Amino acid sequence: MKPVLLLLAALLLVMTAACGQNSGKGKDALTTVKFSEVIRSIFYAPHYVAMSQGFFEKQGLNVDMNTAQGSDKGAAALIAGTADISLVGPETTIYIYNQKGEKTLKAFHQLTAKDGSFLLSREKLDAFAWSDLAGKTVIGWRPGSSPQMVLNSVLLKEKVEGVNVVTNIASTAMAGAFTSGQGDYIQVFEPVASTLVKEGKAYLVASLGDFGDYPETSYVATSDYIKAHPDIIQKFTAAVAEGAKWLNTATDDDIVKALKPFFDGTPDDLILQSVNRYKAQGTWPTEPVLTQAQFDILQNVLVENGVLKAEDxxxxxxxxxxxxxVQKLGKTD
Structure with a gap:
């Protein structure tokens, strides 16, 4: 009987080992990445697709996501070590660099190539011109944020003066403030823009994406983290790139299904409309590279808005x- 028992024990060990190998595909075997997104918006659809379609897991990563509600907070999380990777405005890397502190940040993947906000009016207009904003109040974004600076640059370009841009309302409270009667206009991202329009509470008058090429949102990490974990950065980049590629070929139903978990309560048609609106303005570049030309545009906008001195x-x-x-995508296994 002993040989039989030994054989059974050996078989049990083999089966246990096999089960262990299979369980390696579970979350316990994945490397957790603490991730901070700037806000929740369909503007960042490729990221949510990478999560819902398992592209991060395929790369061996488990993304632990939270929403910072601001690029400044997302950058602070990196410096404090409470986030490994943040999706923020690349201008944060410049701000931190010029502080000459112990840590620096680097952008390693350019997710968006346009501003993603839209301008909505309280009253229905037969036609809209930027000059219509003179003497009006716009509920906008915090000072120094990308949407606030893009709007200000547009106003400067159009030579519009006397606009009261409210910049002290939290991003999560902006829509509520507008619907309660504050402001003549509001600057919001999708799907909030489409939701307000569908509810008859606002009218779409302009897309700030028409400002032109602008590297609004990048994946950023500390230089130390990138140096210590290049494999994680490469896998993270590959997963997001696959998410963007998937968006270009997926059916409407599949897109809605993929994004629905992240926008609970948003009607399916508005999710799809938001995605198509961002696609139409070339939001997600096929090559997610922050180019020198885009970097120059970014710094010029920062100088124009007075948050960066030309000499800095x-x-x-x-x-x-x-x-x-990003440049290694398609060249590695």
């Missing part, structure tokens, strides 16, 4: 940008 421009983009991981 970062002369060597590589000090705050590392696109090597």
């Amino acid at each position: 421009k970062v002369t060597n983009m590589d000090d705050v940008v590392d696109m090597s991981f």
